[in-house]
Amino acid sequence: EPEVTQTPSHQVTQMGQEVILRCVPISNHLYFYWYRQILGQKVEFLVSFYNNEISEKSEIFDDQFSVERPDGSNFTLKIRSTKLEDSAMYFCASSGLGRVNQPQHFGDGTRLSIL
Amino acid sequence: GDSVTQMEGPVTLSEEAFLTINCTYTATGYPSLFWYVQYPGEGLQLLLKATKADDKGSNKGFEATYRKETTSFHLEKGSVQVSDSAVYFCAENSGAGSYQLTFGKGTKLSVIP
Numbered sequence: 083e084p085e086v087t088q089t090p091s092h093q094v095t096q097m098g099q100e101v102i103l104r105c106v107p108i109s110n111h112l113y114f115y116w117y118r119q120i121l122g123q124k125v126e127f128l129v130s131f132y133n134n135e136i137s138e139k140s141e142i143f144d145d146q147f148s149v150e151r152p153d154g155s156n157f158t159l160k161i162r163s164t165k166l167e168d169s170a171m172y173f174c175a176s177s178g179l180g181r182v183n184q185p186q187h188f189g190d191g192t193r194l195s196i197l
Numbered sequence: 198g199d200s201v202t203q204m205e206g207p208v209t210l211s212e213e214a215f216l217t218i219n220c221t222y223t224a225t226g227y228p229s230l231f232w233y234v235q236y237p238g239e240g241l242q243l244l245l246k247a248t249k250a251d252d253k254g255s256n257k258g259f260e261a262t263y264r265k266e267t268t269s270f271h272l273e274k275g276s277v278q279v280s281d282s283a284v285y286f287c288a289e290n291s292g293a294g295s296y297q298l299t300f301g302k303g304t305k306l307s308v309i310p
Binding site: 086088113115117123124125126127130132137138140173175177185186187188189190191 | 231233238239240241242243246286288295296297298299300301302303
């Protein structure tokens with residue numbers, strides 16, 4: 083069964099550094115998402131992306147965050163100047179074209195640790 | 198904004214026990230409802246879904262019924278196994294042009310032999 087893959091599985095970065103989290107969505111999917119889960123808290127929506135642009139974003143997704151689909155397969159989340167509170171598990175997801183209730187398929191996540 | 202409330206965990210059950218994990222939502226209208234499961238060290242996997250009132254989602258012996266009148270989507274399984282040990286997340290998508298999922302806090306289930 084096709085799956086969403088994320089790299090790296092664990093990223094350790096110094097505060098203030100830029101970090102790029104990478105995702106390869108399921109190949110025929112057209113909607114892409116990033117979520118995060120701070121340890122012990124809820125999974126929170128960050129952003130959705132469709133047709134090469136952001137379709138929706140949450141309050142968390144401020145100017146330090148950006149997303150990009152640099153080629154036909156990758157979908158990236160960039161955090162420009164990381165803060166301690168950015169430490170979390172980041173999940174990428176994708177879904178197919180169709181009605182809005184198409185299920186989202188998640189990757190295994192990238193654990194981001196900011197020192 | 199919309200929210201999803203699940204019963205607090207952790208929940209510990211003996212093998213073959215009956216499982217219920219309660220979930221309620223606040224979205225108005227007719228949101229789509231989902232249960233996701235996260236096994237240790239893995240990502241979120243869709244377990245089941247329901248998209249309209251009175252729908253029953255089912256998979257791997259788990260069931261949940263979309264109850265509009267009580268705004269609930271409780272997860273049940275008649276006989277749990279050790280392999281069901283995981284964290285279970287209830288989630289909703291309100292529709293109306295939005296694609297984001299709103300998750301509950303998750304309920305950790307441990308099944309002991």
